[in-house]
Amino acid sequence: MTDSGSYTSDDLNDPAIDAETLRQLAAERADLWPQILQHPNCYPGLAEYIRGQQAPPQPPAGQPQQQGPGAGEQITAGARQVADGAKDYWTNSAAPAVAGATRSAQRTVQANRGSWQFWVQLSQPVIAFLGFITLFTPAIRVLDEYNIEGYAEGLAEELGLSDELSAARDELGLHTTQNFITHDMTAAGVILLLLFVAAIGLAVASLVTSTAILRLAAAATGALSGLIGIIVSIIYLVAAGDDHLTVGFGAVLMLILGILLIGASVIALLAQKKPAPPQPQQ
Known part of the structure; x- marks a missing residue:
């Protein structure tokens, strides 16, 4: 193109x-x-x-030319000229550019999908998307061995204090299960969410354009997302050693996905091919 x-x-x-x-x-x-x-x-x-x-449009043969158009006719002619200009711009400029970009993206994907580098690149947005979903899965569980929370809910319902109990539970973080967004480390969860979204977008863009700078940005964002995901997961795993906490499957899954995302990002970055010199014109 x-x-x-x-x-x-x-x-x-x-x-x-x-x-x-x-x-x-x-x-x-x-x-x-x-x-x-x-x-x-x-x-x-x-x-x-x-x-x-x-060439400007010519009036049909034999049609008399109008002299001195009125104000209404001038407005109509101006509107028609604007519409024709917009149509010409779309037909001659915008539409060919969009079609050319689409064909270029299709050719890039078709040319590269047979190589293992393509599948490594494709794994980046897939792993990042799974990490995005994992943010909303249980990362840690609050133990309630003696069903204290159940007794508290029954008593609050009898006294008409259910709303107050719910507000206190939210304020103190007393949930049975908590994910990466609702736990005490909410800021880290939001940062991970933004990084995963950026990693998905950059990885997909690098797939369809094969631009070196996009590949570098996708690899860097993916590796950073994986690293932060691993660190946060380890913090949850360590915190689960307390008497009243246990680890959720989301923390374990995030740890695995973080390792996979770092690996895929590093391999995709190292596997970039240097462009060959162009052939001389005959």
Whole structure:
């Protein structure tokens, strides 16, 4: 896909620009049409297309031209001109650019999906998504061996104090199970949530564009997310040694996912191929 935004009129003085590049430039850069028409590789069909776009619409033969349009007709004509301009911009610039970007992404995915590097990259957003879901699973459990909470709820219901008991439980963190967002380490859970979302977005973007800077950003964000996930999980595992706490499966799962995410991010970063030099033009 040609980066049409980087071309200037001076660049079109290069006779080595091929016809396909000229076609893409003509579809996206109306300001370069005069230089494209002068280029030696401008084929007749492309020249006809450009001249057809440049030519103003002609009234049908035999139709008399109106003289002195009124104010209403001027407004209508102006609105029609704006609508035609928007339609031309979409047809000649926006639509080809969107279609070209979509085709480029499809070609990139199809070209790379047969390699193990592609599947390692694909595992990054998958693991990060699983980590995002794990944030809302039980990370730690509060033991209630003697069913004290059950007795308290029954007594509060008899006395009409259920709402007060619920508010006190929320304030003191006295929940039977707590996840990464509702526990005392809420800030760490929110940071992990944001990092997982960023890791998913950057990993998907690096898959469809194969841009080196996006791969680096995706690997760095994924590794950081995994590292923080491991640290938080270890804190929960250590805290579960208290008499009234036990570890939830979410903490164990987060530990495993953190290790996998760091591994996938490091492998994806080290597996980047250096681009080969372009072939000389014949």
